[in-house]
Amino acid sequence: VPVVRARRSWSPEPSLAIGALLYLPLAIVLAVLLGYPILRLFGAAMPDGFNLAAFSDYFANAARVRALVVTFRDSAAVAVAATFMGFVLAWALISSPSRPLRGLIWVAVSLPLLMGTVVKNYALLIILQRRGILNSLLVGTGLVAQPLQLLYNEAAVVIGILYTLLPFAVVPIFAALLTVDFDMVRAAESMGASRLTAIRSVVLPIVRPVMIGTGMLIFVVATGFYVVPVVLGGATSPFIATLIQNDMEQFFDMKSAAIAAIVLVVLSLVAVVGTLTIIGADQFRKSTGSS
Amino acid sequence: VNRRSRLLGRLVYSVFVAFILAFLIVPAALVVSLSFSNDPLIAFPPHTWGFKNYVALALIHTGCIPLGSH
DSSP: OOOOOOOOOOOSSOOHHHHHHHHHHHHHHHIIIIIHHHHHHHHHHOTTSSOTHHHHHHHHOHHHHHHHHHHHHHHHHHHHHHHHHHHHHHHHHHHOOOHHHHHHHHHHHHHHHHSOHHHHHHHHHHHHSTTSHHHHHHHHTTSOSSOOOOSSSHHHHHHHHHHHHHHHHHHHHHHHHHTSOHHHHHHHHHTTOOHHHHIIIIIHHHHHHHHHHHHHHHHHHHHTOOHHIIIIIGGGSOOHHHHHHHHHHTSOOHHHHHHHHHHHHHHHHHHHHHHHHHHOHHHHHHHHTOO | OHHHHHHHHHHHHHHHHHHHHHHHHHHHHHHHHHTTBOOSSOOSSOSSBSSHHHHHHHHHHTTSSOTTOO
């Protein structure tokens, strides 16, 4: 009797096994580059086994808590400023009829990306120092009588990080503005709305998820900055990354460095989850371009 | 009043865009101008101008002088 083998019916959906096989390279990369380092981090933070006392000790130290507060406060300020300034520049790119102005904006947005980190910070150092360009300008024009203390404070750190991250706000917001139908803005204006009201009521609701997503990404990246707080902030504006470096290089205290790194990762995750909650997972996927 | 407020809004917007552009361009322009300084230490404005840094870069690149010796 001939054996008739049952043929599998074709399906456009891949089987579970094929799907798992396709995900395998990604899973390996994530396990090796993300999972393993984080496990090592937890191992370094809790060498004697799982024990949360080390974290309570971390938060009992006022200097570390201050670094945490400064890191998150400055990063939040950078995120808000970059998103707002990014929107303004992106709007100028979209709405300006002047081709030279649009070209100038693109060049200006590209410049921070073309300069090395140390070069950028030294340029800002020269501008912000006591006898720097900005103070000379302020004193020369009579706006202030004495040079201001513009360096070695949190404002200098925010300016430095903002200079680096502003281009990363302009590009996604510009891409989002490209999807806006500007006939709607013109329609709103024809019905008596001012330009600002038209932007607020027509454009902002459309690009809001992108702006929130961009702000969140900038916030998370800013929390990990090291060079800017050291060069422009000095001892008065410690970031968590500064403390991690001190723990590792000066005090050889890997445990404290690992705890600080875990705290940074966890609080950044909280920021991401908070953003997901605010704008919704679907809109977040749209804003970051993932499917 | 509407026309005046519209003009004022446009002026504020233009000044703000100019401020952001200056914020992005001035540090880069400063670096470019300082690269033409012949001073031994970084100072702005430079006391002497020239191509010392570019010559040093070319000589380092061609191996004529070791890095950091200029």
